[in-house]
Amino acid sequence: MDSLTFGAINIVVMAVVMWNIPLQFIPLMIWLERKGAAIIQDRIGPLRANIFGIRLFGLLHTIADAIKLLFKEDIIPNHVHRLYYVMAPFWSMTVALVPLMLIPIASPLQIGAHLFRFQVADYSSGLVLLFAITGLGVYGTFFAGWASNNKYSLLGSLRSSAQMISYELGMGLAIVAVLMAYQEISVSSIVEKQSGMMKLFHWVVPLPNWGIFLNPVAFVVFLVSAFAETNRTPFDLVEGESEIVAGYHTEYSSMKFALFFMAEYAHMVVASIVMATLFLGGYQIPYVTTEQLRHNSHYALCAILIIIALLCLIAGIIVYKRAKAYGMSFAEKLGKKEYFVISYLLFAAALMSIFLVPLVVQMRFAALPSQIIVAALQMMALFGKAMIFLWLYVHVRWTLPRFRYDQLMNLGWKILFPVSLLNIAITGIVISFT
Amino acid sequence: MVKIVRRPHLAGMRKLYVVEILGGLLTTLAHVLRNLFFPEKLPTVFYPENRKAIPAAYRGRHRLMKREDGSPRCTACMLCATSCPAFCIHIQAGEADDPFKEKYPVDFTIDLLRCVFCGLCVEACPLDAIRMDVPLVSFAGYRREDVILTKEILLQHENADYAHAPGYNPHRPLSVTHGVHYINFLKNIK
Numbered sequence: 001m002d003s004l005t006f007g008a009i010n011i012v013v014m015a016v017v018m019w020n021i022p023l024q025f026i027p028l029m030i031w032l033e034r035k036g037a038a039i040i041q042d043r044i045g046p047l048r049a050n051i052f053g054i055r056l057f058g059l060l061h062t063i064a065d066a067i068k069l070l071f072k073e074d075i076i077p078n079h080v081h082r083l084y085y086v087m088a089p090f091w092s093m094t095v096a097l098v099p100l101m102l103i104p105i106a107s108p109l110q111i112g113a114h115l116f117r118f119q120v121a122d123y124s125s126g127l128v129l130l131f132a133i134t135g136l137g138v139y140g141t142f143f144a145g146w147a148s149n150n151k152y153s154l155l156g157s158l159r160s161s162a163q164m165i166s167y168e169l170g171m172g173l174a175i176v177a178v179l180m181a182y183q184e185i186s187v188s189s190i191v192e193k194q195s196g197m198m199k200l201f202h203w204v205v206p207l208p209n210w211g212i213f214l215n216p217v218a219f220v221v222f223l224v225s226a227f228a229e230t231n232r233t234p235f236d237l238v239e240g241e242s243e244i245v246a247g248y249h250t251e252y253s254s255m256k257f258a259l260f261f262m263a264e265y266a267h268m269v270v271a272s273i274v275m276a277t278l279f280l281g282g283y284q285i286p287y288v289t290t291e292q293l294r295h296n297s298h299y300a301l302c303a304i305l306i307i308i309a310l311l312c313l314i315a316g317i318i319v320y321k322r323a324k325a326y327g328m329s330f331a332e333k334l335g336k337k338e339y340f341v342i343s344y345l346l347f348a349a350a351l352m353s354i355f356l357v358p359l360v361v362q363m364r365f366a367a368l369p370s371q372i373i374v375a376a377l378q379m380m381a382l383f384g385k386a387m388i389f390l391w392l393y394v395h396v397r398w399t400l401p402r403f404r405y406d407q408l409m410n411l412g413w414k415i416l417f418p419v420s421l422l423n424i425a426i427t428g429i430v431i432s433f434t
Numbered sequence: 435m436v437k438i439v440r441r442p443h444l445a446g447m448r449k450l451y452v453v454e455i456l457g458g459l460l461t462t463l464a465h466v467l468r469n470l471f472f473p474e475k476l477p478t479v480f481y482p483e484n485r486k487a488i489p490a491a492y493r494g495r496h497r498l499m500k501r502e503d504g505s506p507r508c509t510a511c512m513l514c515a516t517s518c519p520a521f522c523i524h525i526q527a528g529e530a531d532d533p534f535k536e537k538y539p540v541d542f543t544i545d546l547l548r549c550v551f552c553g554l555c556v557e558a559c560p561l562d563a564i565r566m567d568v569p570l571v572s573f574a575g576y577r578r579e580d581v582i583l584t585k586e587i588l589l590q591h592e593n594a595d596y597a598h599a600p601g602y603n604p605h606r607p608l609s610v611t612h613g614v615h616y617i618n619f620l621k622n623i624k
Contacts, residue, residue: 325473
């Protein structure tokens, strides 16, 4: 196989994978949002949708919602601009999915003479392209508001464009400081730079060489701007239902509305993965480099097993506690035992993984399997880091109230903008002395 | 007199929002951890299958009380219908055969669609013939007729039902007229 064919196969495979990652995260995120809201407000959350009594902790509600929205009438009002009206949801969704194509999710595999990259496009100025694509997201909202021919939609989309443009400024300047620290602009090089220990003025600091430690101010500015860019609380003035009905998607129904809804969550997933890549070291495991991991891949497999065991144990405890507390008096048919069975299965999985650990420690792997194991561990690391941000999105949404419009603009222009400018200057001074 | 409420002055760290936001996140995080690992502390009841006990002093749907022979206590004096602010009680009086009773209700209809559940009919009744203590939470219907209570529906309950449940309000008279007890109750408060 020549390198061109291999590269083409690589790109196609990774494009399908990267396209599906946010799409698979969306139902999970909707579930997490509902359950997170419930649990923060001392409620139980959705639990009633079931198939033959099996409820799966309310996960089936997402499927029920999707079926409902698919079969609803797709209304196009007479007073809209048809082209923009139809285009807007597709635009939002596409722009939300594309930036992930530039993110590496694990270090490349060496298969024979070829290099299999876990990245669709290893573009040399990838970070700039990433922000260029993200910047197009505002058009989806604006097309929707303009095409709806409705004053509330227009107000919502005007707010959204003003907000997204203002915060893009702070975001861009935060990124400038990060780029100065890494002295790289390709996303894969930025991730590779973040392996190993942090060095400051020739001293080794006992911290991983991550963006969040190199440049904490840029991280905070980027985090706040990312919340504003994805139009999430406390910056969700775009759909402030108390003021402007539902904002830009007032006139939308059925699957077009669902596309906007999904685009919001896809934006969140992408923003979380980008933040994990730029500031939490991407797929890097703290304190160890990829080379060290590949030479000790049996330990990497042990780490995977132990992580699985811990996650299963915690999930099992949570499910078992619920099975006990709810008494399952509401369940019928298979649902009576469902929670107990699932918790026992989780405990069994945790035990199995723990028992496998001593066996795995004695194993030695060849070059390719060890690379695959390390890639799996790195993917777990990246998505684990992304999950932290995804939970933060949910957690902040159900904690903070919405900002007023003037507060929003003050924060963007009078705090984040000068802070990131100052940060660039300080970063420059520090770099010139190292 | 005009009282001027000044806006709180935000200064220093509070103006940066960061500390306040972290404090808020910690508060909600405490709820998350408690509810995640101790779900038995949640107050939620799985409603249609499990129900909370209804307190005996609950003001619910109306019912008509009976005499020992099973006929309604009501003498169709119209005090309840007169006191009703929503005009939801419709009584048609008929002449009674009993020499000690002048009238009896031929028809006694309560239109729950109009009722505001104020309880004035219960307080107006001199014979304790009408009470509002049926322990039903949901009595919605699909048709109008489902929520218009006729005399038969109002008389379905036995007198002893609901009265002596634990937590029963002692100030609410059982067999004597309502008015006297209510006045005594007011005196006791003073």
